[in-house]
Amino acid sequence: MSDTYTLYNPTVMEHFMNPRNMGDIKDADGVGEVGAAACGDIMKISLKIKDGKIEDARFKTFGCGSAIASSSMATELIKGRTIAEAMDFSNQEVVDALGGLPPVKIHCSVLAEEALKAALEDYVKKHPEAAAKAGQAQTVAA
Amino acid sequence: MRHVFLDHQSSTPVLPEVFDAMRPFFTEAFGNPSSLHQHGLRVRDALKKARQQMATLIGADSEEEIFFTSDGTESANLAIKGVAYANERKGKHLVISATEHPSVINSIEFLEKQGWTCTRVGVDAEGVLKLDELRAAITPQTVLVAVHHVNHDIGTIQPMREVGKVCAEKGVPLYVDCEASAGWLPIDVKEFGAALVSFSPHRFYGPKGVGVLYRNKKARIVSMMHGGVQEGGRRAGTENVPAIVGGGVAAEIALTELPKRIAHTAHLQKRLWDGLRSKVTYIKLNGAEPGPKRISTNLNLSTEFIEGEGQLLLCDLNGIAVASGSSCVSKSLKVSHVLSAIGLDHALAQGNIIMTLGMMNTDEDVDYTVETFAKIATKLRGMSPMWDEFERGIIDSIIAPTGRGKSFSQHAADVSGKAAH
Numbered sequence: 041m042s043d044t045y046t047l048y049n050p051t052v053m054e055h056f057m058n059p060r061n062m063g064d065i066k067d068a069d070g071v072g073e074v075g076a077a078a079c080g081d082i083m084k085i086s087l088k089i090k091d092g093k094i095e096d097a098r099f100k101t102f103g104c105g106s107a108i109a110s111s112s113m114a115t116e117l118i119k120g121r122t123i124a125e126a127m128d129f130s131n132q133e134v135v136d137a138l139g140g141l142p143p144v145k146i147h148c149s150v151l152a153e154e155a156l157k158a159a160l161e162d163y164v165k166k167h168p169e170a171a172a173k174a175g176q177a178q179t180v181a182a
Numbered sequence: 183m184r185h186v187f188l189d190h191q192s193s194t195p196v197l198p199e200v201f202d203a204m205r206p207f208f209t210e211a212f213g214n215p216s217s218l219h220q221h222g223l224r225v226r227d228a229l230k231k232a233r234q235q236m237a238t239l240i241g242a243d244s245e246e247e248i249f250f251t252s253d254g255t256e257s258a259n260l261a262i263k264g265v266a267y268a269n270e271r272k273g274k275h276l277v278i279s280a281t282e283h284p285s286v287i288n289s290i291e292f293l294e295k296q297g298w299t300c301t302r303v304g305v306d307a308e309g310v311l312k313l314d315e316l317r318a319a320i321t322p323q324t325v326l327v328a329v330h331h332v333n334h335d336i337g338t339i340q341p342m343r344e345v346g347k348v349c350a351e352k353g354v355p356l357y358v359d360c361e362a363s364a365g366w367l368p369i370d371v372k373e374f375g376a377a378l379v380s381f382s383p384h385r386f387y388g389p390k391g392v393g394v395l396y397r398n399k400k401a402r403i404v405s406m407m408h409g410g411v412q413e414g415g416r417r418a419g420t421e422n423v424p425a426i427v428g429g430g431v432a433a434e435i436a437l438t439e440l441p442k443r444i445a446h447t448a449h450l451q452k453r454l455w456d457g458l459r460s461k462v463t464y465i466k467l468n469g470a471e472p473g474p475k476r477i478s479t480n481l482n483l484s485t486e487f488i489e490g491e492g493q494l495l496l497c498d499l500n501g502i503a504v505a506s507g508s509s510c511v512s513k514s515l516k517v518s519h520v521l522s523a524i525g526l527d528h529a530l531a532q533g534n535i536i537m538t539l540g541m542m543n544t545d546e547d548v549d550y551t552v553e554t555f556a557k558i559a560t561k562l563r564g565m566s567p568m569w570d571e572f573e574r575g576i577i578d579s580i581i582a583p584t585g586r587g588k589s590f591s592q593h594a595a596d597v598s599g600k601a602a603h
């Protein structure tokens with residue numbers, strides 16, 4: 041790759057070419073699918089949650105290179121986090137972990153944040169008891 | 183890895199003959215054509231020769247009708263604004279096609295902010311200008327009609343002779359942007375009935391840094407660049423002599439090679455499209471079928487359920503250079519206005535890539551591209567929630583509807599809470 045010019049930095053390119061956690065989870069505990077109003081791209085994140093923690097996260101993305109890289113990175117970052125922690129997740133974390141995105145591509149990382157939150161909401165809707173716990177944890181943390 | 187350049191619409195390499203012709207004008211023949219001594223007179227002769235070569239390429243009567251600018255965008259700006267300002271007292275209305283190049287559209291938008299009005303004439307699903315709408319759009323206040331010869335995105339060839347006839351009937355000068363056709367298709371300014379024509383040598387194996395504007399007596403223009411009296415006072419500034427000389431040679435070669443170029447690219451275009459449609463499911467050619475309504479160099483494709491930037495990136499990583507009209511590759515996050523104008527569904531516009539062929543492409547290049555692109559489509563579909571949802575019958579295909587599931591656009595609106603533009 042050293043003599044090649046790339047549109048994005050090497051970390052983004054790496055995640056685009058070899059995305060982590062690509063796919064669906066059978067019997068997922070929470071699924072979120074969102075669309076970017078700006079460009080029309082679509083992202084879907086599925087979660088496996090056990091004992092209030094994200095055990096597994098998978099994505100599928102119809103979108104640009106940085107949307108694919110963002111979803112790959114986001115799913116990497118949130119694995120192992122508690123629901124309360126994941127509720128606080130921000131796209132900035134994805135941008136930082138990817139070593140930056142071009143300004144016009146920041147919304148692609150927002151899409152990852154939104155897909156994750158939609159998946160968490162889906163989970164909470166199905167498991168109100170977990171939500172109460174997560175809420176407690178959040179107050180404790182705060 | 184094989185390297186396949188399939189973006190000849192963006193630019194082409196300079197031919198060795200062209201480069202050789204340019205070389206002395208960087209060093210020993212460095213004079214300024216406005217100078218009155220030997221150094222100036224020598225390059226002045228060279229400019230005259232290049233003007234003749236450009237005039238011959240487009241069937242112009244005299245080299246005096248040829249102006250040199252810095253590129254196609256400057257030519258378009260000069261043609262549009264130059265005519266508009268020159269005819270301000272006559273009227274402040276212009277007519278263009280809806281699928282013009284941004285250099286034309288944005289020049290028009292600049293004028294609209296200053297009180298001019300413009301009618302954008304629609305095109306049909308193949309991108310062909312609606313002649314009856316054109317006729318109806320022209321008013322006594324119209325000072326210019328601008329219609330491109332070949333579309334820069336989808337390669338549609340416009341019926342220039344008919345467009346020219348309408349303009350002649352109405353007595354309005356016609357500007358024809360030939361940036362996407364010059365060097366690849368015959369151009370005859372008289373047959374087109376054109377008052378202005380622009381083209382750029384770097385699109386047909388000449389150098390960058392020079393644009394050509396043809397103008398005959400039917401169009402009055404005022405200068406946009408003020409300074410010396412270069413280019414008959416229409417375009418001040420010292421001429422880019424090496425580029426102009428090289429451009430002239432490129433024009434001469436293009437004219438003699440034209441039949442060969444058309445035959446070569448038409449063969450590859452057919453091989454590429456036949457290959458892609460046999461190896462990739464749910465793929466669509468935007469614009470007219472290869473033939474008289476489409477330039478032989480262009481294929482504009484939409485591959486369903488996957489997005490264009492990802493296709494472009496993976497092509498590039500496999501040595502294949504292509505362009506895309508997807509919103510994700512544009513800084514404004516809007517899909518190509520040409521794809522919108524032909525009524526293409528947003529989802530298909532999102533999955534768009536553009537392949538433009540040239541003389542260096544071979545059968546092997548085409549076969550490699552087909553094989554590689556089929557793998558790319560499979561890889562991206564494997565990652566796409568839309569493909570999965572299509573297979574599960576939740577959404578339907580636009581290209582080949584199965585009758586199951588809702589439309590992609592409806593689905594996108596449902597998940598984003600907003601209709602796609």
Ligand code: FES
Binds near residue numbers: 076510
């Ligand atoms: S998600 Fe729309 S451009 Fe990246």
